[in-house]
Structures are given as C-alpha cells and as structure tokens.
Amino acid sequence: xRIRIGTRGSKLALWQANFVKEKIEQFLGWDVELVKxxxxxxxxxxxxxxxxxxxxxxxxxIEEALLKKKxxxxxxxxxxMPSILPNGLAIVAVTERESPWDVLVSNKPITLDDxxxxxxxxxxxxxxxxQLKHLKPKVxxxxxxxxxxxxxxxxAEGQFDAIIVAEAGLKRLKIKPKYTLxxxxxxxxxxxxxLAIEAREGEFQEVREVLxxxxxEVEVIAERAFLEAIGGSCQVPVGxxxxxxxxxxxxxxxxxxxxxxxxxxxxxxxxxxxxxAIGKSLAVKLLDAGGRSIVEELGI
Numbered sequence: 001x002r003i004r005i006g007t008r009g010s011k012l013a014l015w016q017a018n019f020v021k022e023k024i025e026q027f028l029g030w031d032v033e034l035v036k037x038x039x040x041x042x043x044x045x046x047x048x049x050x051x052x053x054x055x056x057x058x059x060x061x062i063e064e065a066l067l068k069k070k071x072x073x074x075x076x077x078x079x080x081m082p083s084i085l086p087n088g089l090a091i092v093a094v095t096e097r098e099s100p101w102d103v104l105v106s107n108k109p110i111t112l113d114d115x116x117x118x119x120x121x122x123x124x125x126x127x128x129x130x131q132l133k134h135l136k137p138k139v140x141x142x143x144x145x146x147x148x149x150x151x152x153x154x155x156a157e158g159q160f161d162a163i164i165v166a167e168a169g170l171k172r173l174k175i176k177p178k179y180t181l182x183x184x185x186x187x188x189x190x191x192x193x194x195l196a197i198e199a200r201e202g203e204f205q206e207v208r209e210v211l212x213x214x215x216x217e218v219e220v221i222a223e224r225a226f227l228e229a230i231g232g233s234c235q236v237p238v239g240x241x242x243x244x245x246x247x248x249x250x251x252x253x254x255x256x257x258x259x260x261x262x263x264x265x266x267x268x269x270x271x272x273x274x275x276x277a278i279g280k281s282l283a284v285k286l287l288d289a290g291g292r293s294i295v296e297e298l299g300i
Contacts, residue, residue, distance in 0.1 A: 002031040003204075006062040006071035009036040010147040015172050016195050017075045020095075020211065027210045035071050037062045041080075056082045063089055066200060073207065074198040078191030078220060083228035085198070092204055093197040094220055096213035098168035100193040100241055102128060104181040105155060105170075106162035111181065115139040115162075122151065122160040126258055130237035131186050132164070133260025148173060168193040187239035187254050187265070190223040215244050218272045222251045225279030230255060230287060235298045240279070244272055253282050255291035258298075264291045 003024075007017035014034070021032040041057035058080040065071045067088055078094065085091070104110065104121075115121065115136040122144030123129050129141045142160065144151055148169045155163045166189075167182065169175075194216050197207055222242040230238060240253035252267035264286045270278045287295070 001028075002033065003072040004033045004035050004070075006035050006037050006065050006074040008039060008042060008058060008062070010042070012148055012169050012173055013075075013077075016077065019172075020073075020075045020195065020197060023210055024207065028206055035065070037065055037071075056080070063198070066198065069200075072199065073204060076196045076198060078194040078196040079189040081191065081196055081198075083190075083224050088201055089198055090201045091196045092199045093208045093210075093212035094217045095195040095197070095211055097193040097216045097219070098171055099166075100188040101167045102164050102183040102186045102188065102192075103167045103170065104162050104164055104183055105152070105177045106179045106181070107155060107158070109179050110162055112136060112183075112185070119161040120159075122154065122163040124151075125164070125189070126235075126237040127189055127239045128164045128186065130256040130258055130260050130263070131239070131254070134256060134263045135185060135260075137260060148175065152177065166192060187252060188241045190227045190238075190240050191220045192241075194220055218242075218244055218249060218275050221275040222249060222279035223253075225276040226251065226253050226283045227279075229280040229283030230291065230295060236295055240282075242275070242279070247272070249275055249278060251278055251282055253286060255286045255294055257294050262290055262294070264289045264294075 005017055005021060007013050017034050021034060024030050024032050039058045039061045059076050062074045063086055066074050117138040120140045120142055121132060122142050124145050132139060132141055144163055148165060151163055151165060197211055219242040223240040226240040237256045237258055240251060242249060242251035248269050249272040250267060250269040254263060254265040256263040266282055266285050268278060268282050
C-alpha cells in the first residue's frame with residue numbers, strides 16, 4: 001500500500017513526520033510519501049500568534065487536504081490542535097510523549113531569580129508569557145516567532161537575553177544549547193511533547209496498533225477535555241499537564257490573564273477511565289474560581 005502523509009515543512013515537523021513514516025514502513029510495510037503543506041501559521045511570521053487568529057493556525061490547511069483526500073494521514077504536534085476536530089476527521093493515534101517541559105535558553109548562565117527589568121525574554125506563546133510575568137513581573141517579555149532554528153539564531157545574535165522553547169523540540173532535533181534551565185515551575189501546553197496522527201474517521205486503524213501509546217493517550221484526553229471545557233483559544237493563556245502514575249490520573253492546570261495576574265491554578269486526581277470527566281472538572285473549578293471573568297473579558 002502507498003500512502004501520503006501531510007506535514008508542515010519545518011525541520012521539526014519533518015522530523016516528526018519522518019518518525020511516523022519510518023514506524024509505518026517498518027511495522028506495516030507500506031510505502032509512505034511525505035507531502036509538505038504550508039499553513040497560515042507558517043506564512044505569517046511577523047505577528048504574535050495570538051493576534052493572527054484562533055487555535056489551529058498550524059493544522060487547518062493540512063486538515064483540508066485530508067478531507068479532500070489529497071493526503072491520507074497527517075502528523076501534528078498535538079499542542080497545535082484545537083480541542084474539537086472538523087467533522088469527518090479523528091485522531092487515530094497519539095505517540096509516546098517526549099519531554100513536556102519548557103526550557104529557558106540563554107547565552108550565559110541564568111536563573112529565574114536573574115530575570116528582572118534589565119532582561120529581555122523572547123517567546124511566541126501567551127501561555128509562557130503569562131506564567132513568566134506571574135513569576136517575574138518586572139521582566140521584559142518580547143514576541144518571538146519563527147521555527148526553532150530561527151529562534152535560537154535570534155538569541156545568539158543578542159536580540160534577547162533568553163528565550164523559552166519546548167524541550168521536546170530541542171531533543172528531537174538534537175540541538176544542545178550551551179545554557180538551558182528546565183522550567184518545571186511552568187505548566188506545559190495541552191499535549192506538549194506528544195504527536196497526533198490524524199486521519200479520516202474510520203480509516204487507518206492499523207496505524208493505531210503501531211504508534212498509539214496508551215498512557216500518553218489517557219493523559220492528553222484529560223488535557224484536551226480541560227481545553228474544550230474552557231472553550232480554549234490562543235487568546236487566553238492556559239496550560240494543562242496530566243500524568244498517570246500508579247493507576248491514578250492527576251492533572252494540574254491554570255487560566256491566567258495575559259498580564260500574569262489574576263492567575264488561577266489547580267490540580268485534581270482520579271481514575272484514568274474518567275480522564276475526560278477529570279479534565280472537565282478541573283476546568284469548571286478554575287472557571288468558577290475566577291477564570292470565567294478572564295475568558296469573558298477576552299471575548300471568547
């Protein structure tokens with residue numbers, strides 16, 4: 001069988017698509033072709049993501065190609081996917097999660113305590129920006145767009161004192177900056193570190209058997225249920241991270257104002273078979289605590 005996988009054209013996206021391609025070829029024996037598709041998020045690189053449009057900036061055109069049968073499968077960073085998929089499409093597999101954490105990358109050794117009004121930190125993410133402003137209100141946070149190579153280059157050129165990126169991307173591309181600080185104080189993006197393989201509903205279930213990682217799937221089901229329950233949009237800084245350990249599924253999450261305050265954070269646990277309900281319950285808890293006023297203020 002010959003199939004086509006739709007993917008963005010960045011180095012990281014191609015690494016991810018090739019990872020899936022190799023697994024399918026190895027275990028299913030199919031012939032796989034990669035089809036590069038440019039998304040709106042790839043075309044508009046000089047505007048902060050939150051101002052370009054809603055969540056899905058890096059997946060919409062690929063999903064359209066799936067629906068038009070121009071490609072058979074799509075590989076996405078799960079964190080880029082909206083909580084509700086277009087009619088006729090489904091996530092058939094979720095890969096084992098790479099590191100979910102954010103890292104602070106800098107040109108010289110730096111800690112969170114060093115981040116004051118004299119420091120410039122670059123990030124394209126409202127989620128990262130809000131958490132940094134909440135922890136370090138005086139730091140100057142500047143927009144930073146572009147693929148991972150571009151962001152690292154801008155740091156090296158001295159445009160920033162530090163930048164915040166996903167550790168998963170650094171690991172996958174084997175990029176080893178001289179100075180990094182793991183930000184375990186930050187709550188990751190929904191699905192960060194995991195890949196989603198998307199197909200037309202009812203098709204390519206064989207791929208699930210080869211690539212799906214059940215533990216990761218349960219975790220991201222809870223995270224995506226949280227996102228759906230708050231009406232997740234890239235206009236509202238939110239994060240959620242679920243982890244399954246010793247038969248207990250725990251999820252921690254936050255809703256914040258882009259300024260970093262107010263900031264509503266919580267954590268709950270329960271049985272993994274109730275993953276969706278657990279994610280939704282935490283969303284309701286944070287909305288009731290005050291998060292709803294942020295969502296309403298930002299017009300979501």
